[in-house]
Amino acid sequence: MAIEELKILTALLPELKPDASVPVGPGDDCAVLKFPGASGVELLAAVDQLARDVHYTSDTPPELAGAKLLKRNLSDIAAMGGAPRWALLTVAAGGRDAEWVLRFCRGVAACAEEYGVVLTGGDLAGLCADTEVATLTILGEVPAGKAVLRSGARPGDAVYVTGEIGNSFASRHHLAFAPRLAEGRFLRGRARAMLDVSDGVLLDARRMARASEVDIKIDASRIPLRAGAALPGALSDGEDYELLFAAPDGLENMWPEELAKLTRIGEVLPGSGRIVDRDGNEYPARRSGYEH
């Protein structure tokens, strides 16, 4: 039931007017907003959805689904190098009882407490269909001008990924993952471009390459595979929620060992948004990732 997100956004986004209060608008992991009267700190804002049979199945424990919704958003804050502060939650549900919805909300609330996020509001609604969809809006902060965008990669930078990639569904990593907030904060001021891997390394690397107007070479043999994962699927299955970033070569030498495993998987080349393998052959632009 795809709704042709790309087609809609391609039509809509150019119609939106830029505004001085929004240094970073739609198209990055979070928007960056200049709050009046605040100097030295900028507001981060992002929203994400979680729908049954897309992001979890009917028999997923609702607490885990709720926590996943918040962690997806925390991963977006991490990818900007920011810190999360507040969240707003909505649930629209049909064909579920109040107990399911309450357990879902408690999953969000428990996860919020774990990560120091304050749940400040929300809305619950009925839906005239046997399904449900929830949204979470995350608000956070980042030192002014220091958010790590997708657009700063430069030829010669190394490309890194945290943690492991692939087999997220079968391993239940897509429910159990920890958002890479500490890694994101460490990378603020160190990474030149960053995003979180939600739709597969290849598709997300392409987003960085296009935003940065460079090519990116990915050496698939270096991809740190999760147990049970195999190439080439691991590059496009998605739901990894790891950080993919470009930084000056040698970052691995200063990487704190208490953080998630770091792997250098490629490099930034002059170019125009292509992803190439270690032999320089282009990965096809289509079917290289799943848009969740």
Add this chain to the structure above:
Amino acid sequence: MAIEELKILTALLPELKPDASVPVGPGDDCAVLKFPGASGVELLAAVDQLARDVHYTSDTPPELAGAKLLKRNLSDIAAMGGAPRWALLTVAAGGRDAEWVLRFCRGVAACAEEYGVVLTGGDLAGLCADTEVATLTILGEVPAGKAVLRSGARPGDAVYVTGEIGNSFASRHHLAFAPRLAEGRFLRGRARAMLDVSDGVLLDARRMARASEVDIKIDASRIPLRAGAALPGALSDGEDYELLFAAPDGLENMWPEELAKLTRIGEVLPGSGRIVDRDGNEYPARRSGYEH
């Protein structure tokens, strides 16, 4: 397909911990947030949902449905005495083509431009059912400590409502209304308690009475009825999106004539959350409004 919102919230809200960064949390029209480094200004945040067959019908022009979603949120900002700044949008849709979703989003975007709101992000998703639900998160600002809450009504205050009440669906007011932003700003520092009338005058007055720990007397004969509206339904049909507020008696004498019509409809009495008619008889607590 109600999901027993009240039952869920009654269980969930006491479990949420208060936080010094959130002077006003769940339960008012917007949350009030203290943004780090910002002095003199507080952040307002609210989220609302719009679902097919609940807030509009299948044949409602999508542009009007989109604008309604934003205006519902602007009405929440108005009810705090605030000014809107930014919005984030989500749409989850099944059984609609990309054209419908694009027209819906354009309705939001055009309305945002009209009200000086910057659309800064969002998310589009498919839904495995023939329905759709959209959410909008509104972010705004209010001078620090000046947000008008539901809880400030005092015995002796007069109770007022802006505009007209009732017959919102048949008249299409529920799509055509203008959020009372100018009225809300004028009332900042003047109204002691305020909310917007989304679920009917009686239910929303009861919310104010409970939050303020007072009784409120409503003189139904004074309710300014919209053409085609009739009592008692007009008091409970909802979707009026007018401001209901308590203020010191005599506010009508300083009301700027360029603002929406103002009508005094009652007064605040000592009490504990009851709504009474002009003879002092209590309106029943159930079935006095529709929770949208």
